[in-house]
Amino acid sequence: MIIEKLRDLPQKFIIFVDDLSFEEDDEAFKSLKVVLEGSLTAKAHNVIVYATSNRRHLIREFFGDRPRPSDSDEIHNWDTVQEKLSFSDRFGLTLTFEPANQDTYLEIVTHLARLANLSLDKDELEFRAKQWATRHNGRSGRTARQFIDFLQGELGSTN
Numbered sequence: 629m630i631i632e633k634l635r636d637l638p639q640k641f642i643i644f645v646d647d648l649s650f651e652e653d654d655e656a657f658k659s660l661k662v663v664l665e666g667s668l669t670a671k672a673h674n675v676i677v678y679a680t681s682n683r684r685h686l687i688r689e690f691f692g693d694r695p696r697p698s699d700s701d702e703i704h705n706w707d708t709v710q711e712k713l714s715f716s717d718r719f720g721l722t723l724t725f726e727p728a729n730q731d732t733y734l735e736i737v738t739h740l741a742r743l744a745n746l747s748l749d750k751d752e753l754e755f756r757a758k759q760w761a762t763r764h765n766g767r768s769g770r771t772a773r774q775f776i777d778f779l780q781g782e783l784g785s786t787n
Contacts, residue, residue: 727767761775
């Protein structure tokens with residue numbers, strides 16, 4: 629409906645979807661596929677979709693979804709599996725962020741602490757940052773940011 633309202637306008641539009649994913653039984657991904665590639669009507673040339681996701685494959689898949697000739701009612705079950713997996717290919721860019729090693733993580737923490745004007749001894753900052761990473765999703769830029777936010781609250785800093 630949004631695309632049809634925007635299609636004939638002279639402006640250009642970006643539709644931004646944050647944290648896109650679908651459950652395995654959600655057929656809405658087919659509608660989005662039509663928006664991305666067009667259908668019987670031409671693709672709207674003044675609209676583009678940007679989406680972020682924390683999932684490499686946008687549709688949840690389970691091992692039980694994989695076809696087994698003995699118990700599959702669908703004759704071309706692999707077509708369904710491929711349709712689910714290929715959906716993410718319709719987006720042109722995939723960025724993968726590897727977990728940081730300890731030195732990089734501590735460098736990020738130190739930098740963020742400096743930006744926040746936190747005055748903690750370097751050894752204490754690093755010790756607490758390592759503890760935080762152990763308890764909260766490992767070493768990453770996001771974990772470092774959350775740690776510094778926590779420290780700012782704990783220390784009463786508002787920078």
